[in-house]
Amino acid sequence: MLYLIYGPDEYARSEALAALKARVPADVADLNMTTLDGRRTTLDDLVTACEAMPFLADRRLVIVYDLLKHQKAGKERDELRAYLERVPDFCDLVFIESEDVDRRSALFTFLKKHASVHECLPREGAALLTWLHERAQSLDVSLDRDAAQRLTLLAGNDGRLLVNELAKLASFVGRGGRITVREVDLLVADMQEQNLFAFIDDLSARRRSAALSSLRRLFDDGQAAQYILFMMARQVRILLGVKDLVAQRMRPDDIAAQLGQKPFVVRKAIEQVRGFSDADLRQLHRRLLELDHASKTGRAEIEAGLELIVADMCS
Template identity: 30%
Template sequence: MDAKQAFRELKQGRIAPVYVIFGTESYLMNEFVERLQESLVQPEHRDMGIVRFDTAETPVDQIVDEAETLPFLVPSKLILVRDSVLFASGKESSRVEHRPERLQAYMAQPLESTVLVFMVPHEKLDERKKLVKSVKSGDGTVSFSPLHADELQQWLLKRATGQGRSMGAPVAEELLRRVGTDMHALAAETDKLCLHAGAGGAVTLDAVKSLVPMATEQNVFKLTEELAALRTEAAITLYYDLLKQREEPIKLLALLVRQFRNMLYVKELSSQGYSPQQMASQIGLHPYAVKITGEQARKFSQRRLATLLSELADLDYAMKSGRVDKSLGLELFLLKTGSRGAS
């Protein structure tokens, strides 16, 4: 099942005895575990009612032994297992021997007073393994993939509403542009803005611009936007601001290379009929980043992007070999690129 369905069932009190939760969105995965803890174990019982393991250090026999042991002094027990061995394609440590068949037997007849959760920080489970096929035949697998752009925006609006504040869509969009797609960082910045707004207040665009600093990678997004729009002066001003923040020119160059390369990938995949979600999976980007990158890519021709990548490769070599001053070299590249435009 997907994350939405898992949260919905949890809210309705339907809890499976065994879960295998996986995906790359760690914030939602952690939130699901927190909700499980709140549902199953009282705060004063957490020392006795929650047990943690890692399959890189603990054999599955020991984990199953714990699962088969009745809770002591508490009505129910939650076992949390971090795993990159049993359900994913991670390599087993030679120090730990696992017997997956023992776990498979337990999953067929789990203890009612225990909820066993395997947390797998991988995009996919290893479908070749019998254990994975067995667990997927039930209702215990939950996928936590990155939210789509509109879902991420709605999540921000809902988080503000939950704290008794209001937030408009343009404000959420600006927050995403400044912070990026890391849900941990977005949650922290949203909570800060809600605190600033006060009870019953509204989070404003001015508050976001004055209180939320632009992350380096988001500044590089902005830099490429200014170049595409032929706003050379704005691009240079932004570059100077980054230097004042002690950002290393070689690091900025590497981020520019990555962004122009992603733009080229998106442009090529789009011409082949790929959907934004397919592109996100293919390139390894968040869907929101694909959306922004696609908007920028439309302003550049494929030939221009390829030329820029070649020029950046030459500049990288010149900067690292000392043939050109790092700060000046990147500034000259920005000046030249801004004056020539995106075509």
């Protein structure tokens, strides 16, 4: 049988593949599974893998990663499509595509008609919250609705990241425990904050290309440009405060208490301020305030303005 598992949610892809692997008897799984890299796989490689007889099992599993993405139009693709019509009945051939596929291609069209297709999209809204509650139940803990919403706010909707964070929370509260907003805020890092740290790292090191890419990543997080501007200004104010208190030889934990920040935020800021002078930080803060005012009066567009500030700071 033919399978196509594709889409941006890596964890959903891995779950779908795990379900297929579970059908192969564990004691002979190594003898009845073949994994191929689609970037280097030839049609001969694929035929050899598919037509090898199962050993002490009814079926064998052949898994091919990213073949559709790298398969060019022409004779080779036509021959592959033709072979898919005669894959042995005892073989389960699975195509795993880590990125979206060309839905107009002949291979995708064929698989859409003749294969079991599983599109792995990130969960959203109520479906995401329901999934989190089900995962929590499987870990023998309860998850407050507010805590689930807070978790998605901090970690986004990346399946792999959410599963890891939920496992960490479940371990913290123990079997039969209850995960509330308090535990989420205590243990889960804000991914948008982490992306902001990465951006400030690149900016402080004057890595122009990397800083512009990090800024674009912040935009791609889905937050409004005005919010990113606010967060950048907030981070610069933290850096100014940290730089002043470090000069006074205060300890990181004491700095965190005085600024009302988490200790890890302060430790990160201590690393970042080394790349800025006082004048750099004050100029950056002034330009951010000017951009905020200009955007509100219709004289500037925030995204373009932020990119210009980054380019100037890194020049």
